Amino acid sequence: MQPGLQAYLTVAGFLFAIGFAGVLLRKNTLVIFMCLELMLTASTLALVAISRFYNSMDGALFVFFIITVAAAEVAVGLAIIVALYRRRHTIQVDELNYLKH
Amino acid sequence: MPAFFFYFFSALTILAALLVVLNRDAVNSAMCMIVALGGVAALFVLLQAYFLAVLQIVVYAGAVMVLFLFIIMLLDPKTRRIPVSEMNMVVGLVALVMLAIGAFWLARQYPTVANLPPVEALPTDAAPLGYATAAKTFGYGLFTRYLLPFEVAGFLLLSAMVGVIVLSKRTPADAHDDPAKPPRK
Amino acid sequence: MDLNTILTAILLLPLGSAVLIALFLRRRGGLAAALSVTVGFLIMALSLDVLLTWNGQDFHVSTEWLRFGTYAFSMGFYFNHQTALMLLVVSFVASWIQLFSVGYMDDDDAKGRFFGGLSIFMFSILGIVLADNLVMLFVFWELVGFSSYMLIAHYYKTDFANMASKKAFIVNRVGDFGFLLGIVWCWNHYGTVNLIELHGKLLGHPELLGTHRAIAIGLLLMCGFIGKSAQFPLQVWLTDAMAGPTPVSALIHAATMVAAGIYFLARVFFLLSPFTLHWIMWSGALMTAFAGLCALGQTDIKKTLAYSTLSHLGYMACAVGLGYPELAMFHLAMHACFKATLFLGSGSVIHACHHEQDIYKMGGLLKKMPLTGITFLLASLANCAIPFFSGGYSKDSIITAAFLKGHTDGSVYFGVYLLVLFGALCTALYTGRLFSVVFLGKARSEDAEHAHESSPFMTIPLVVLGLLSLGGGWAVYGWTWGGHFTGLLPSTCVVVFAQAFKDLQEAAEKSGAATILEVVNLVIALAGLAAAYLFYGRAPAGDPLAAKAPGVYHVLERHGWFDDVYDWYVKQVQQRICDLIGAIDLLLFKFTFGWGSGGLAGLTGSVLRRFQTGSIHAYVYWFLAGVILFWALAIG
Numbered sequence: 001m002q003p004g005l006q007a008y009l010t011v012a013g014f015l016f017a018i019g020f021a022g023v024l025l026r027k028n029t030l031v032i033f034m035c036l037e038l039m040l041t042a043s044t045l046a047l048v049a050i051s052r053f054y055n056s057m058d059g060a061l062f063v064f065f066i067i068t069v070a071a072a073e074v075a076v077g078l079a080i081i082v083a084l085y086r087r088r089h090t091i092q093v094d095e096l097n098y099l100k101h
Numbered sequence: 102m103p104a105f106f107f108y109f110f111s112a113l114t115i116l117a118a119l120l121v122v123l124n125r126d127a128v129n130s131a132m133c134m135i136v137a138l139g140g141v142a143a144l145f146v147l148l149q150a151y152f153l154a155v156l157q158i159v160v161y162a163g164a165v166m167v168l169f170l171f172i173i174m175l176l177d178p179k180t181r182r183i184p185v186s187e188m189n190m191v192v193g194l195v196a197l198v199m200l201a202i203g204a205f206w207l208a209r210q211y212p213t214v215a216n217l218p219p220v221e222a223l224p225t226d227a228a229p230l231g232y233a234t235a236a237k238t239f240g241y242g243l244f245t246r247y248l249l250p251f252e253v254a255g256f257l258l259l260s261a262m263v264g265v266i267v268l269s270k271r272t273p274a275d276a277h278d279d280p281a282k283p284p285r286k
Numbered sequence: 287m288d289l290n291t292i293l294t295a296i297l298l299l300p301l302g303s304a305v306l307i308a309l310f311l312r313r314r315g316g317l318a319a320a321l322s323v324t325v326g327f328l329i330m331a332l333s334l335d336v337l338l339t340w341n342g343q344d345f346h347v348s349t350e351w352l353r354f355g356t357y358a359f360s361m362g363f364y365f366n367h368q369t370a371l372m373l374l375v376v377s378f379v380a381s382w383i384q385l386f387s388v389g390y391m392d393d394d395d396a397k398g399r400f401f402g403g404l405s406i407f408m409f410s411i412l413g414i415v416l417a418d419n420l421v422m423l424f425v426f427w428e429l430v431g432f433s434s435y436m437l438i439a440h441y442y443k444t445d446f447a448n449m450a451s452k453k454a455f456i457v458n459r460v461g462d463f464g465f466l467l468g469i470v471w472c473w474n475h476y477g478t479v480n481l482i483e484l485h486g487k488l489l490g491h492p493e494l495l496g497t498h499r500a501i502a503i504g505l506l507l508m509c510g511f512i513g514k515s516a517q518f519p520l521q522v523w524l525t526d527a528m529a530g531p532t533p534v535s536a537l538i539h540a541a542t543m544v545a546a547g548i549y550f551l552a553r554v555f556f557l558l559s560p561f562t563l564h565w566i567m568w569s570g571a572l573m574t575a576f577a578g579l580c581a582l583g584q585t586d587i588k589k590t591l592a593y594s595t596l597s598h599l600g601y602m603a604c605a606v607g608l609g610y611p612e613l614a615m616f617h618l619a620m621h622a623c624f625k626a627t628l629f630l631g632s633g634s635v636i637h638a639c640h641h642e643q644d645i646y647k648m649g650g651l652l653k654k655m656p657l658t659g660i661t662f663l664l665a666s667l668a669n670c671a672i673p674f675f676s677g678g679y680s681k682d683s684i685i686t687a688a689f690l691k692g693h694t695d696g697s698v699y700f701g702v703y704l705l706v707l708f709g710a711l712c713t714a715l716y717t718g719r720l721f722s723v724v725f726l727g728k729a730r731s732e733d734a735e736h737a738h739e740s741s742p743f744m745t746i747p748l749v750v751l752g753l754l755s756l757g758g759g760w761a762v763y764g765w766t767w768g769g770h771f772t773g774l775l776p777s778t779c780v781v782v783f784a785q786a787f788k789d790l791q792e793a794a795e796k797s798g799a800a801t802i803l804e805v806v807n808l809v810i811a812l813a814g815l816a817a818a819y820l821f822y823g824r825a826p827a828g829d830p831l832a833a834k835a836p837g838v839y840h841v842l843e844r845h846g847w848f849d850d851v852y853d854w855y856v857k858q859v860q861q862r863i864c865d866l867i868g869a870i871d872l873l874l875f876k877f878t879f880g881w882g883s884g885g886l887a888g889l890t891g892s893v894l895r896r897f898q899t900g901s902i903h904a905y906v907y908w909f910l911a912g913v914i915l916f917w918a919l920a921i922g
Contacts, residue, residue, distance in 0.1 A: 003107040003147075006208045011111045011144070013204020015137075021197035022122035023906055025190065028183045030173055031121070031130050031153055032902075037165070038118055038134070041141050044153075052148045052220075057230040061242045063153055067160055068254045072261035074165045078172045079268035086271075091176065092183055093902045100900030189903070196910065203917075 015042035029081055033074070040070050057065035097098040107147055114140030125182055127173045131166060138162040152236045176188050289336065290347050293363045293823050296332050296377070299325050300408035305831040307402035314680055315397025319388050322401035327379035333377035337370055337776040343897050348484050356474070356881065364418030367782040371615055372415045372549050374779050375622045379541045382747035386630050387533040390637055390744025400440055400531070405431035407538060414546050420469045420479040423550065427465070427510065430546065431458045434538050438530035450526035457523040461513015468506030472557070473630055481553060489558050495559040507554060515547030515599050518569050521577075522594060522848050528588040529783065532633030533850055535588055540595050540629050541622040543805075548602045548618050549711055567607020571688070571705035573600030576846065578712025582719065583842025586643050587632045590720055593845075594669065595625060598681075604706060605684045609760050612786035612880035617680035619779075620668070624677055624755035627665035627748060634658045634744050635724060638737040645723045646735045652725040655737060657745045659725045661752030666721050668755040670714045670811045673804070676758035682807050683787055685710065693797050707810065714814020722823035762787045762873055 018041060044063045049099030051059025085091055088098075117137035124130045136261035138161050221233045232233055243251045303325040311318040348362020384404060386801055391397050410433050413426030432455075439451035473479050476487055488494055495504075511517065516524040527539050538544075551558070551566070558566075574597050581593035586896060598621045605614035635658060652659035668677035685706050692700035729735045739745065754774060760781040761773030772780045794800040831839045844850070875906055897908075 003104060005211050007107065007111075008144070008148070009208035009211060010205055011114065013208055014115055014201055017143055017197055017204055018115065018118040018122055020200055020910070022216065024196055024910070025122060025193035025901060026183075027903075030127050030169065030176075034130060034134050034169060037161075038121060038137065041161070045141055045144060047152050048145055048148055048153060052150065052232055053232075055220075055232045056240050057187055057232055057238055060150055060153060060232070061151075061247055063242070063245075063252055064156070064239060065250055067156060067165060069257065071160055071165055071209050071280035072237060074168060075265050076261050076268070079265045082139065082172060083268050085176065092260075096902070097900030098123070099898065101895045101898040 005049060005053045005078050009046055012046035012049065014046065015056075018055075027094060029093055029096070032093065033077055033081070037070060037074065040066060040090045083092075103147060107144070110140050110143040110147070113137075114144065127182075128170070131170050131173055132167070135162050135166050138166065149232075149234050151234055152239055289340070289365065290363070292336050293365065295371075296329050296336075297409065297412050297416060299329055300405045300412065304402050304405035305408060307398055307405060312398040312402070315391075315394075315401075315641075316399040316446065316656075318401040319391075323381070323384045323388060323403050325405065326377075326384040329408070330377045330381040333373050334776065336917070337778050338770045339372055340365075340370060340778045340782070342367075342778060344482075348418055348480070350767045352863040358420055359541060360419060361422050362418040362480075363416045364414070367779070368549065368552050369415060370616055370776075371619055373412075374776065375545075376408075376411055376415055376542050378535055378570075379561070379622050379626050379751070380404075380411075382750055383533050383537045383541075383626060383630065384600060385745040386536075386633065386744050387531075387780075389741045390533055390633050391531065392741075392743075394531075396743075398439070403433055403437045404533075405536070407437065407543075411546065418481055420472060420481070420554075420885065421778075424466065424469055427462065427514065427546070430543050430836050431455055431462070431514075432529070434458075434543055435692045437534040437538065440531055440534065441529070444529070445775070448531040450523075450529040454523040454527045454665055455519050461509050461511075461520050462555070464506045464509025465513070468503050468509065470653050471499070471506060472503050475503060484554075485556055495557075499560050500557075501559045502671070504558040505565070508562055508566060510549075511547040511551050511603075513547075514550075515544045515603070516596055517547075517599065517603060517614050518573055518576075519848070520776060521573070521596055521741050525584075525589050525592045525845070528586070528592050531630060532588065532636060535538050535592070536626050536629035536633065539592065539746070539774055540625040544595060544599055545602075545618045548599065548614055551603075551606045555606065558606075563607045563609065565607070565701060567601050569683065570600045570603025570605075570607055571702045571709075573597070573713065574604065574709030575600075575705045578709045578716065580842050580845040581712065581716040582636065583839055583845070585646055587636070587645050587648075587720065587724065588643060590645070590716060591625070591628055591632060594713070594716065595621075597713060598625065598669075600709065601681060601684050603705065604702065605687065608684075608687045608702075610684075610687050610786060610790070612783045613680065613683050613687060613790070616783035616787065617677075617696060618683060619775075619783075620676040620680040620755075620758050621756050622669035623751055624665040626677075627661055627751040627755050628669065630744070630748050630751065631658050631662035631665065633738075634740045634748065637661075638740055639733040642644075642731070642733050645720065647731040648724045648732060649727045649730040650725070651729075651734060651737055654734075655739045657739060662747040663721065664752045665755045666717045669717050670815060671710060672811055673808060674759075676755050678775055679759035679787065681710065682804065685807060686800075686803050687790060689795055689799065689803055690790075693799070707806070710807065711814050714811045715818045718815040718818025719822040722819050726819075726823055858913050 015086050017040035019035045023032050024039065026032050026035065041059050047059040047063050047066075051057065051063075081091065084096070088096060090096065117133045117140060120133040121130045121137060123233050124133060137156060141152040142157040142162070145151075145157060172280070220229065223233055223235050223237060230246065232238075303321050307318045307869050309319060311321065321515065343845060346362060347362045350358045350360045352359045352391050368872075384401075387400070387404065391400055394400065401426040409428035409429065410426050414423055414430060417423040417426060435451045435455040438454055439447050441447045469479060472484075476484055478484060478487070494500060513520050516522075524539060524544070528535050530538075577596035577600060579598070581590050582792070584590045584593065602614040602621070605611070605617060634650060634655065638651070638655060638658075640649055642648065664675070668675040671678045671681035685703070687708050688699070688703040692698075729737075757774050759773070761775050762784050766772050770777055772784070791800070794803065831842075836864045899905075
């Protein structure tokens with residue numbers, strides 16, 4: 001059976017769910033960050049699938065921008081994590097609770 | 102044939118994603134992430150978005166994940182291995198299942214377009230932004246309809262670059278610290 | 287320059303002087319004094335210019351200042367014969383007193399503040415004089431009260447001066463409360479507060495004054511007069527106000543501010559119904575007698591003169607009540623001259639005796655300070671209403687008017703006549719006492735031994751005002767000279783009250799009692815003076831009355847226990863009410879808003895605070911919950 005639009009969207013949805021679960025579950029900041037990227041990738045997959053099935057380039061162009069922004073975001077985010085590590089000497093999120101009341 | 106490849110690469114991607122989440126070691130997670138990204142690139146190829154597939158490999162898996170690996174390696178191995186607590190595991194899995202069901206249901210809302218419409222190689226004059234496989238369509242779209250976002254994205258990259266340089270400056274207090282050593286407390 | 291410009295200049299010059307002194311000259315006492323005195327004489331010159339060239343027509347001009355819906359608060363000038371006389375009195379007396387202050391305050395550190403206060407006072411009193419509507423009058427009324435407060439507290443380092451200034455202000459305020467109610471009601475009832483418009487409304491409609499409302503309005507407006515001119519029951523502040531420097535007592539509490547109440551009554555005379563006028567007459571007559579008696583129980587020279595002022599204000603009030611506002615104004619002008627002279631003379635004496643104010647520590651000063659002594663004598667004789675002196679004409683005319691009222695309107699009004707006559711006797715007694723004890727006999731203390739005549743700054747004003755207290759009243763004879771002067775005063779001021787005086791004399795002639803009245807007045811005055819000299823003049827030290835009749839003396843000294851009654855009221859009644867209100871306030875606000883809304887806010891805050899766990903995972907869970915919520919809303 002040919003994979004239809006629903007199939008691709010289901011895969012994207014599963015990837016998104018897994019990424020979200022990763023954000024909820026993991027305590028390593030870097031792994032949380034990676035799971036965020038996973039969620040982004042899921043959204044790009046959904047976009048490309050819809051773009052393909054509705055015969056429009058808009059989705060693909062949007063993916064182009066998503067990849068750009070994700071790259072920039074990762075760079076800055078990792079710089080922040082490194083700076084945070086220098087101060088707190090930990091990357092475990094339950095130890096990074098200085099904003100607690 | 103395309104159906105088999107689709108199922109294979111989807112399973113690969115989902116499995117790799119699960120391993121990303123469940124792995125104890127951060128380096129292992131990064132490696133699984135690269136595999137997952139590769140699987141997604143394959144799915145892009147199946148959708149005839151060749152340019153994006155290559156972009157995914159080169160930029161995402163190549164540059165972004167390598168950067169991740171750099172940073173992971175920079176940190177002490179002991180700090181990399183942080184397991185998940187059991188309570189969280191239960192809650193997380195529940196959330197996962199719920200989300201998955203939700204995603205599945207959402208996907209069902211879309212009409213079943215079983216037959217892939219034919220796709221051109223190059224854009225036609227009748228539908229200049231119709232789906233086509235050549236990289237030229239990206240160029241066309243970026244420099245006509247999406248010119249402003251394109252410029253803004255450039256600016257964004259510039260600011261990210263500047264931000265990263267500023268953020269990674271060492272303060273005098275940190276100058277004597279080796280991140281690999283145990284904390285000073 | 288036209289009249290409008292000159293009047294504006296007269297009004298605003300002292301304000302400019304006060305502002306300059308306040309901003310720049312607080313520490314340059316000498317410059318401040320020079321500025322204030324110069325401005326004072328400039329105002330006097332401008333006023334004389336106005337008075338000598340005025341054509342006698344009523345002049346009014348006004349500009350709108352603020353508008354509140356249908357009501358427009360305007361500022362303007364209303365210049366009629368009353369204004370002319372008052373302007374002369376204020377500008378003339380004030381300038382000379384300012385010159386006197388230069389000499390009197392020469393050893394004071396805070397001259398700048400003092401002269402600034404005098405300048406702002408000048409501005410305020412001129413505002414009252416020139417005002418054309420009741421609201422503007424009230425504004426300047428309050429400003430005058432403020433200037434008085436500021437100047438009484440000049441020696442603010444003493445408790446007594448502070449308390450006296452507060453007392454003056456608060457008692458005035460009580461009267462002003464009634465005044466304000468009267469003004470508001472007047473606007474409500476008549477539709478305007480402009481004096482000219484009010485006069486127009488009531489002209490030819492005397493029945494309008496008979497309604498209960500009109501009577502009430504008149505009584506309320508009278509409250510302002512009672513407060514400002516220290517009449518019963520608000521007379522308690524004037525004697526304490528003597529805590530201020532003597533020039534202040536002379537200017538404010540003798541010549542001008544307390545007289546502003548009388549001026550006000552004369553201005554709004556057409557608004558006062560017969561009932562109000564009766565009240566003013568009786569209370570004025572009673573005040574005359576009472577204050578005259580109390581003056582015999584004081585050993586402080588300034589307090590004696592303060593009671594004398596109260597007594598004369600009673601005379602003026604009585605004149606208004608009898609229906610002769612022009613005579614009241616006449617007496618106001620004469621009183622200003624001789625009372626200012628008396629106060630300035632006492633100031634000269636106090637200064638010479640190194641700020642000693644007890645008369646039983648002075649004595650024999652006539653030889654040592656001849657100019658002061660002679661001017662004091664002239665003013666004293668005017669005070670006692672000896673014929674040919676200024677006071678004689680005005681006071682005697684009031685006594686005559688009282689007698690005529692008894693003659694024409696029923697013998698109950700002879701009571702008024704007897705009271706004012708008794709007041710005249712007391713005047714003679716205390717004046718004689720004062721002069722004998724201070725200036726005659728032997729010196730009773732070291733300071734009095736070494737006293738010498740004061741500087742020209744002080745003696746020249748004494749001479750000028752002394753001459754006026756001698757001859758100010760000669761205007762009634764109608765000697766015009768120089769085209770613009772009648773007697774010693776400009777013609778424009780004199781015209782109306784000279785006419786009233788003449789009318790009164792004719793009425794007295796008709797009743798056949800004119801000569802008897804004059805003889806009685808003269809006899810009483812001379813007898814009083816002689817008795818005073820015999821009784822007090824040869825006493826060594828201490829008051830002979832205190833020695834021989836201590837009970838009587840004690841009553842006089844406590845001036846009728848008014849202060850004690852008010853004190854009891856404030857402490858026992860008013861304070862208790864205030865405490866009760868304070869408790870209710872605490873209950874209401876602290877409990878309702880403090881514990882109520884404040885507590886609620888605090889409770890909410892401490893609950894919401896728990897959400898800030900600092901844990902990223904918690905935040906993500908909340909995020910998830912929010913997304914599900916939105917999803918549910920979007921679907922359903």
